Amino acid sequence: MKAIIGSDHAGISGRKEAVRVFLERGWEVHEKGPEGDSEKADYPDIAHLIAQSVTSGESRFGVLVCGTGQGMAMTANRYRGARAAVITDSFTAEMSRAHNDANIACFGERVIGASAVADLLGTFLDTPFEEGRHLKRVDKIDKVTGEA
Numbered sequence: 001m002k003a004i005i006g007s008d009h010a011g012i013s014g015r016k017e018a019v020r021v022f023l024e025r026g027w028e029v030h031e032k033g034p035e036g037d038s039e040k041a042d043y044p045d046i047a048h049l050i051a052q053s054v055t056s057g058e059s060r061f062g063v064l065v066c067g068t069g070q071g072m073a074m075t076a077n078r079y080r081g082a083r084a085a086v087i088t089d090s091f092t093a094e095m096s097r098a099h100n101d102a103n104i105a106c107f108g109e110r111v112i113g114a115s116a117v118a119d120l121l122g123t124f125l126d127t128p129f130e131e132g133r134h135l136k137r138v139d140k141i142d143k144v145t146g147e148a
């Protein structure tokens with residue numbers, strides 16, 4: 001299975017942690033983003049690449065790491081079919097999968113630190129979508145007309 005992982009300059013260490021988690025689990029990993037702090041990247045440029053890969057079906061999961069995770073999630077969620085969640089703790093890691101079927105995990109390295117990215121990503125990947133009553137709610141995410 002394929003995963004795609006990106007970061008801007010504020011999330012390089014967390015991105016490396018995420019790559020390690022997927023490789024240890026036997027995934028094929030594609031990585032996007034700068035290699036050093038001196039190389040700046042604008043977070044939307046990276047988020048577009050990851051969201052396109054996930055929503056096209058090329059990658060099963062995406063991970064985005066920036067300073068807060070927020071700008072990455074805002075950008076990725078512009079794509080129909082993207083369900084990007086900002087994950088801050090083990091509860092949001094679990095619930096974003098179980099209830100929201102999140103397919104892009106966003107982390108703020110300046111908020112939680114790089115090592116927490118690895119722990120929380122593990123929880124995210126270990127948690128299946130519960131389906132059931134959550135299926136119709138997730139389907140409604142892409143309904144932009146507002147009808148009930």
Ligand code: RB5
Nearest residue numbers: 010066067068070071072
């Ligand atoms: C970069 O300084 C910072 O603004 C970015 O990593 C992110 O936090 C945006 O949401």
